Amino acid sequence: MTVETINKNQQENIISDRQARKSFFSIFLKWEWLLFVLILLVIFINTRLSPFFLNAINLSRTSSDFMEIGLMMLPMVLIIVTGNIDLSVASNMGMSASLMGLMHNMGINIWLAALAGLTLGTLGGVLNGYLVAYVKLPSLVVTLGTFAFFRGIAFGFLGDQAARNYPSQFTFIGQGRVFDTLIPFSVVLFIALALIFGLVLHRTIIGRQLYAIGNNEPAAKYSGVPVEKIKFILFIVSGFISALAGLVLAARFGSTRPDNGTGLELAVITAAVLGGLDINGGKGSMYGATLALVLIGLLRFGMGLLNIQSQVQSMVIGLLLIVSILVPHIGQQIRFLKQVKFRWQSILMTVGLLVVFTAFFIFFFWSRAPIIAQF
Amino acid sequence: APADPEPPVVEDVEEVEEVADPAECENYVLVPKNLGNPYFDTGNVGAQEAAGELGITVLYQGSATADASEQITLLNSLIAQQVCGLAISANDEDALVPTGQAAMEAGIAVVTWDSAIAPAGRDLHINQAELEGIGRVQIEMASRLAGPDGGEIAILSATSTAPNQNAWIEVMEQVLTEPEYANLELVEIVYGDDDDTKSYNEAQALFTKYPDLKVIIAPTTVGIAASARAVTDADLIGQVFVTGLGTPNQMREYVKNGSAPEFALWNPADLAYLSVYAMHALATGEIQASAGETFTAGRLGEYTVEDDPDLGLNVLLGAPFVYDADNIDDFDW
Amino acid sequence: MTKSILKLKDISKSFSGVEVLHRVSFDLQPGEVHALLGENGAGKSTLVKVITGYHQPDHGDIYLDDALVQFVDTRDSRQAGIAAIYQELSLFPDLDVAENIFVGRHPQSFGLKVDWRKLYDEAHELLDSLGVTIDLKQKARHLSIAQQQIVEIARAFSINARILIMDEPTSSLTLSEVAELFALVNNLRENGTAIIFISHRLEELFEIADRVTVLRDGNYIATTKSKETSRDDLLRKMVGRTISSQYPKTEAPLGEVVLQVDQLTSEGLFTDISFEVKSGEILGMAGLVGAGRTNVAESIFGIRPATSGKILINGLEVSINSPQQAIGLGLAYVPEDRQQHGLIPAMQITPNISLPKLDDFAKYTWILNKKEKKFAYSAALQMEVRARSIWQLAKELSGGNQQKVVLAKWLSTHPRILILDEPTRGIDVGTKAAVHKLMSDLAADGLAILMISSELPEVIGMSDRIIVMREGFITGHFMRSEATQENVINAATKDVRIENLS
Amino acid sequence: MTTQISRRTTPRINVWDLLARFREVGIIVFILLLGAVVTLRAPSFLTVNNFRDILMNISILAIVALGQTIVILTKGIDLSVSSMIGLVAMMVGFVMRQYPETPIFLIVLLGMALGTIAGSFNSIIITFGKVPPIIATLGTLSVYRGLVFFYSGGTWVNSFELPQSIKMLSKGRLFGVPNLILIALFISIIVYLFLKFTRTGRNIYAVGSNVEAAEYAGIRPQRIIFLVYLISGLLSGIGAVLWVSRFESAQTNTALGFELQTVTAAVIGGVSISGGVGTVTGVVLGAILLGIIQNALTLVRISPFWQLAAQGLLILIAVVLDKVIYTRVARN
Numbered sequence A: 001m002t003v004e005t006i007n008k009n010q011q012e013n014i015i016s017d018r019q020a021r022k023s024f025f026s027i028f029l030k031w032e033w034l035l036f037v038l039i040l041l042v043i044f045i046n047t048r049l050s051p052f053f054l055n056a057i058n059l060s061r062t063s064s065d066f067m068e069i070g071l072m073m074l075p076m077v078l079i080i081v082t083g084n085i086d087l088s089v090a091s092n093m094g095m096s097a098s099l100m101g102l103m104h105n106m107g108i109n110i111w112l113a114a115l116a117g118l119t120l121g122t123l124g125g126v127l128n129g130y131l132v133a134y135v136k137l138p139s140l141v142v143t144l145g146t147f148a149f150f151r152g153i154a155f156g157f158l159g160d161q162a163a164r165n166y167p168s169q170f171t172f173i174g175q176g177r178v179f180d181t182l183i184p185f186s187v188v189l190f191i192a193l194a195l196i197f198g199l200v201l202h203r204t205i206i207g208r209q210l211y212a213i214g215n216n217e218p219a220a221k222y223s224g225v226p227v228e229k230i231k232f233i234l235f236i237v238s239g240f241i242s243a244l245a246g247l248v249l250a251a252r253f254g255s256t257r258p259d260n261g262t263g264l265e266l267a268v269i270t271a272a273v274l275g276g277l278d279i280n281g282g283k284g285s286m287y288g289a290t291l292a293l294v295l296i297g298l299l300r301f302g303m304g305l306l307n308i309q310s311q312v313q314s315m316v317i318g319l320l321l322i323v324s325i326l327v328p329h330i331g332q333q334i335r336f337l338k339q340v341k342f343r344w345q346s347i348l349m350t351v352g353l354l355v356v357f358t359a360f361f362i363f364f365f366w367s368r369a370p371i372i373a374q375f
Numbered sequence B: 001a002p003a004d005p006e007p008p009v010v011e012d013v014e015e016v017e018e019v020a021d022p023a024e025c026e027n028y029v030l031v032p033k034n035l036g037n038p039y040f041d042t043g044n045v046g047a048q049e050a051a052g053e054l055g056i057t058v059l060y061q062g063s064a065t066a067d068a069s070e071q072i073t074l075l076n077s078l079i080a081q082q083v084c085g086l087a088i089s090a091n092d093e094d095a096l097v098p099t100g101q102a103a104m105e106a107g108i109a110v111v112t113w114d115s116a117i118a119p120a121g122r123d124l125h126i127n128q129a130e131l132e133g134i135g136r137v138q139i140e141m142a143s144r145l146a147g148p149d150g151g152e153i154a155i156l157s158a159t160s161t162a163p164n165q166n167a168w169i170e171v172m173e174q175v176l177t178e179p180e181y182a183n184l185e186l187v188e189i190v191y192g193d194d195d196d197t198k199s200y201n202e203a204q205a206l207f208t209k210y211p212d213l214k215v216i217i218a219p220t221t222v223g224i225a226a227s228a229r230a231v232t233d234a235d236l237i238g239q240v241f242v243t244g245l246g247t248p249n250q251m252r253e254y255v256k257n258g259s260a261p262e263f264a265l266w267n268p269a270d271l272a273y274l275s276v277y278a279m280h281a282l283a284t285g286e287i288q289a290s291a292g293e294t295f296t297a298g299r300l301g302e303y304t305v306e307d308d309p310d311l312g313l314n315v316l317l318g319a320p321f322v323y324d325a326d327n328i329d330d331f332d333w
Numbered sequence C: 001m002t003k004s005i006l007k008l009k010d011i012s013k014s015f016s017g018v019e020v021l022h023r024v025s026f027d028l029q030p031g032e033v034h035a036l037l038g039e040n041g042a043g044k045s046t047l048v049k050v051i052t053g054y055h056q057p058d059h060g061d062i063y064l065d066d067a068l069v070q071f072v073d074t075r076d077s078r079q080a081g082i083a084a085i086y087q088e089l090s091l092f093p094d095l096d097v098a099e100n101i102f103v104g105r106h107p108q109s110f111g112l113k114v115d116w117r118k119l120y121d122e123a124h125e126l127l128d129s130l131g132v133t134i135d136l137k138q139k140a141r142h143l144s145i146a147q148q149q150i151v152e153i154a155r156a157f158s159i160n161a162r163i164l165i166m167d168e169p170t171s172s173l174t175l176s177e178v179a180e181l182f183a184l185v186n187n188l189r190e191n192g193t194a195i196i197f198i199s200h201r202l203e204e205l206f207e208i209a210d211r212v213t214v215l216r217d218g219n220y221i222a223t224t225k226s227k228e229t230s231r232d233d234l235l236r237k238m239v240g241r242t243i244s245s246q247y248p249k250t251e252a253p254l255g256e257v258v259l260q261v262d263q264l265t266s267e268g269l270f271t272d273i274s275f276e277v278k279s280g281e282i283l284g285m286a287g288l289v290g291a292g293r294t295n296v297a298e299s300i301f302g303i304r305p306a307t308s309g310k311i312l313i314n315g316l317e318v319s320i321n322s323p324q325q326a327i328g329l330g331l332a333y334v335p336e337d338r339q340q341h342g343l344i345p346a347m348q349i350t351p352n353i354s355l356p357k358l359d360d361f362a363k364y365t366w367i368l369n370k371k372e373k374k375f376a377y378s379a380a381l382q383m384e385v386r387a388r389s390i391w392q393l394a395k396e397l398s399g400g401n402q403q404k405v406v407l408a409k410w411l412s413t414h415p416r417i418l419i420l421d422e423p424t425r426g427i428d429v430g431t432k433a434a435v436h437k438l439m440s441d442l443a444a445d446g447l448a449i450l451m452i453s454s455e456l457p458e459v460i461g462m463s464d465r466i467i468v469m470r471e472g473f474i475t476g477h478f479m480r481s482e483a484t485q486e487n488v489i490n491a492a493t494k495d496v497r498i499e500n501l502s
Numbered sequence D: 001m002t003t004q005i006s007r008r009t010t011p012r013i014n015v016w017d018l019l020a021r022f023r024e025v026g027i028i029v030f031i032l033l034l035g036a037v038v039t040l041r042a043p044s045f046l047t048v049n050n051f052r053d054i055l056m057n058i059s060i061l062a063i064v065a066l067g068q069t070i071v072i073l074t075k076g077i078d079l080s081v082s083s084m085i086g087l088v089a090m091m092v093g094f095v096m097r098q099y100p101e102t103p104i105f106l107i108v109l110l111g112m113a114l115g116t117i118a119g120s121f122n123s124i125i126i127t128f129g130k131v132p133p134i135i136a137t138l139g140t141l142s143v144y145r146g147l148v149f150f151y152s153g154g155t156w157v158n159s160f161e162l163p164q165s166i167k168m169l170s171k172g173r174l175f176g177v178p179n180l181i182l183i184a185l186f187i188s189i190i191v192y193l194f195l196k197f198t199r200t201g202r203n204i205y206a207v208g209s210n211v212e213a214a215e216y217a218g219i220r221p222q223r224i225i226f227l228v229y230l231i232s233g234l235l236s237g238i239g240a241v242l243w244v245s246r247f248e249s250a251q252t253n254t255a256l257g258f259e260l261q262t263v264t265a266a267v268i269g270g271v272s273i274s275g276g277v278g279t280v281t282g283v284v285l286g287a288i289l290l291g292i293i294q295n296a297l298t299l300v301r302i303s304p305f306w307q308l309a310a311q312g313l314l315i316l317i318a319v320v321l322d323k324v325i326y327t328r329v330a331r332n
């Protein structure tokens, strides 16, 4: 009954405790570094193209334009890591800000009103979280519903009214700058929260459990990860932060209307995804998402300075989104194509596609000829 | 704003950059609510005409959707370029105030057209037509269409947050209380969100709900076209009439088929034309934005800056124009 | 010698620079059952995947009927008449059982329209010939692992391939299903089909295989006729050393009752389950496929709490509604389905091992990386996990090594009660002995162990007591001394209804 | 084997089983409940005309949602449908303005071709580029919309510029039923037959259910995925032509935001976001439910300010109810 004792040397052969060594270059192929390089590139190009780009006041003013997106992105990153999504963030933000606006209009102290807004936003998160975690509906389905529901409540609160004349202590949250510097208060708020969220995601037990859930939820559950509780909490946090972003937006606008922030959820998701988060969960980092936010902000600002039309700007961001994922795969694809044996089918298909696309573009330009003639 | 007795608050002295020199100021921007909307595009035609006459350049820059935060981002990049003047059609009258103020602090002339920023956030508003005039003309048209016996009317607006829509609706409700219009009964106000599909469905629901409905007033170019089409599709031409504010090209078909025999609008090209002149006058110091000043706007003639308790400083373009089957073919925009 | 139907020459294959197959040659004759044997991670599954075109070899040639072929994907090999059951079960959870069998090859009428009636008829016939009854309209999602394996087997048989490859098809089947399977295999063999068969159960190889090829660490070692070899000989070739006793159960002093289950019932799954496990005791749980053993274990562990009945730990009644409560009470559960429930495949070995007890490696929720690494390393060493490094992704490990990681992970929680569901499924003989030894040692240290296993020799060899389940009822209870294969099988197939009347 | 006894009693046919097999119970129950409540408050709800309006309003949604469904079945999502509709509508509108004499079937073909090409672009990015569907189509959502602006220079095609032929495409009637409804019905039947009775259709389910296994089973998942985005483009193309026909214009913001509606129709129709589950009947019912909700809210005179909230709430109730009923049924 002897299982032959394995001596020390053999043990060393079985498994090592070292990370596989990565080549120097492969480190730089990490997505976060690529984003960083892209940011430098954007800064460099824009500085050459526009004298207004590297201007502290301008940058400061622009940066606060992206802070609501940034704030909502933080819990969204965590949610996406677990393989879920929250489409209701922008609606939730509208709802909370509208409640605050309504109470302000009724003459209630602004801070009380803000507190009520935060509470309502959190409750919105509770609804999402409950349906996702305990009723076990897919998050996309739930938040698609609350996306309409929350926005609807915002309209219900304020209807065709606006809330305005917020006191300056309050608008400081969105318009103010800290200690006579040019740094907007909202940026400081974002950085502080980003640090907290980043540390939670990358350094703590909960963070680890989030990745586990995102990679294999049943296995995480079997390993004693409180899956339901974590999801529940995540959506609550997301609700709270959305409400906070709503306050920041209201403070920046100095007013509230129920449609404020419509469509921001897509901007939030775009930033998160460009930051390297896998929409199916389990992959991605907070650094990446934050860098992507900076990249999008600088890119938009730079293009704005060059008076590039908004639609084109969106197209560029859209293309960037695709290309960012496409490029790392191209090398792989070429290697794959080399392995594949010669097939008539693939050749035919490629040729066919080329013909079709050429035809499409010819048609595209031919049929819009009257427009060109008009200008 | 200069009309304010209090001195303007200047946050930080070093922050105020070199104010653009009015003498050599050439770059102006016309900002619509959003791009890809023929109404504003027509405005741009007038703006370019004015630019040609003044020897300046007027850029036409807008956000992709009619959304306040997008517009603010856009304005920030325009402010950063230290343009000389901005003529803005605002997506939110209050939310743009801080941005407008920032622009004025940077020495940029800020006028609004079509849809105003609250007085604190701009120098001047170029008013397409008096509130009163626009509201009244729509009720007059509705009354004509409903015939001597009057009947039920409904309003199909854009979004419930659109400031100009709400102001007009308020006026209309007031006008309806006049004895002359006592036989018109306003049964409901619905919102089509300036979305073609939604407006169409809302119009459709109106006929279903109110079988005796006589007139739909849609003070929005999207809503009026969608309502007229809904009437046409439901074979209700002659029973239900549509009127309101629309553009000739979109309404031509319905004016001719009788679903929307008449509608009103000012000429957006003239509106933008006037806006550019006003913006130029402000930027060059010809006017200082105070009540009673006058300036000449090319072919449109002389205008006076007026002060209004609600609207603040504004310049009035004129009365709205009524389009009908007799004159519609004279217009192509 | 007849002409070979499939021949591999000098096949090499590396994953990210590590060679897992080194110049392996292999030859398959029509009408033979050819077994592949080797330790976990020896490269058997990889070889199979190279044959079916799932992997491309880095080097070497494949000949089919002496003609050089190259399979770009599994479809190519399928068209060449090769069918395979892979080790990782690959059913379509959302499709029903019948359609699962025919996916990609739905019977058609008029060469266009899927003929559903024919599909169900054929599926019914196939499962009948395997001697099992599974609801054809049941979604595969709801099948137990063993049932899934049977569906996979049915699918492979339905293809009428010239070469049939089965990678550990029997790992969770009980004796009777294995017998049915072998009957079918014999049938095919007589009709000239060539079969590649992989199993870690040596008895099976001797029963069914004509020839055995042994791999070790990616190297080809030898091919022998199974009649001309012996168990020890194969083992020596496999591991390069001898392994004597398989079931090193030592008698441990029994202590207090640690886990007591009283009249546990879960509507529709199992009824009135009562048993107790003492500290130092291994309680074996036997039964046929689908007997409900896994369900009992899962409900004790809080995954699907039972609808009525009591669970007592150390004599105190507890309510367990979630795995974290169970873990807190000192329970650990090594699940049956390691892909779905055991592992986080896209994570490295280290975080997989530390997951259930992260608290131990953290200070105020802050994870202490050094401590975690040290622990994971020693746990991996203890379980003899064969991998490049503890930072390798779990999904890159061979099936058996994945199982070891799961064991390491649960032992790291230092449980007082250990539930093992098919603990040695897919584990090679050498390691199996090590696992058995470990179980024995753990029991001796005072752990209470509940072991579910479909391998009768294992249950009989390792347990102090055995309970037998069938259709959600306990139908037998044996002391170690009275348990024989025969009476356990009898209890496992006894008619429940009669039993319950008495 | 002698020990082999059937381990399961043969499945009894009972009501629960039947219900369990018929996935759409939840949504039908909800539609009936909602209909009853609305009829009580607004009897005009239950008229032929009103139902014709509802069906007209959801026809295009149903068609595009079916394309969306096919995509979701493979675990993907196509967020670009709205922009594809916008682009194709604009191009078709331009052609019709320029050549009003073009026979209508050529226009439909053109729309289908253009939609398919737009869809194939998604296919290429997703299959060859290995870009996750949600990202690829989020990208093309803005790219195609940008192309609409570029193409039209911001101008619209107005009603008076369109020939009667295209307007009649949706408004003409056969036996009193508007063509648009018939077209939607026809397409639904085709898609139903395709998904249920062709191998390719079944392979779509297989790929969505388990890609790895599909590959093992000899299906080429990449081809299936290529195909589904093509189909989604094709159906969007048809949707675009019908859009021009029904709304008598092509605008730069045509169908803006429509993508979320198609996803909503699919998910409340019981299509699983994680792939492999979903039926044509369910999706059509989902679209009808959406249409009814919208119609009902305006009929029962809920304040317009609260309508959106009520709509969102009803959608939530629908999915929760569906879930509850379905688990109840499945358990029995």
Ligand SMILES: Nc1ncnc2c1ncn2[C@@H]1O[C@H](COP(=O)(O)OP(=O)(O)OP(=O)(O)O)[C@@H](O)[C@H]1O
Residues within 6 Å of the ligand: C015, C016, C020, C038, C039, C040, C041, C042, C043, C044, C045, C046, C047, C087, C386, C387, C395, C396, C397, C398, C399, C400, C401, C426, C428
């Ligand atoms: N995709 C992969 N990436 C990296 N390494 C891999 C991959 N697949 C297999 N390996 C490695 O190849 C070796 C052989 O694995 P294989 O699955 O062929 O073993 P096996 O003989 O089937 O073992 P078992 O009996 O445990 O199933 C293992 O060390 C495994 O870690």
Ligand SMILES: Nc1ncnc2c1ncn2[C@@H]1O[C@H](COP(=O)(O)OP(=O)(O)OP(=O)(O)O)[C@@H](O)[C@H]1O
Residues within 6 Å of the ligand: C142, C143, C144, C145, C146, C147, C172, C269, C287, C288, C289, C290, C291, C292, C293, C294, C295, C296, C336, C454
């Ligand atoms: N989640 C579930 N939903 C529905 N039925 C299930 C579920 N889990 C298990 N079953 C069914 O319950 C029965 C008992 O399964 P269980 O896995 O507990 O049996 P077992 O004795 O462990 O056998 P096996 O050797 O197959 O694992 C099986 O018929 C299985 O199909």
Ligand SMILES: [Mg+2]
Residues within 6 Å of the ligand: C044, C045, C046, C087, C167, C398, C399, C400
């Ligand atoms: Mg293997």
Ligand SMILES: [Mg+2]
Residues within 6 Å of the ligand: C144, C293, C294, C295, C336, C421
């Ligand atoms: Mg089991």
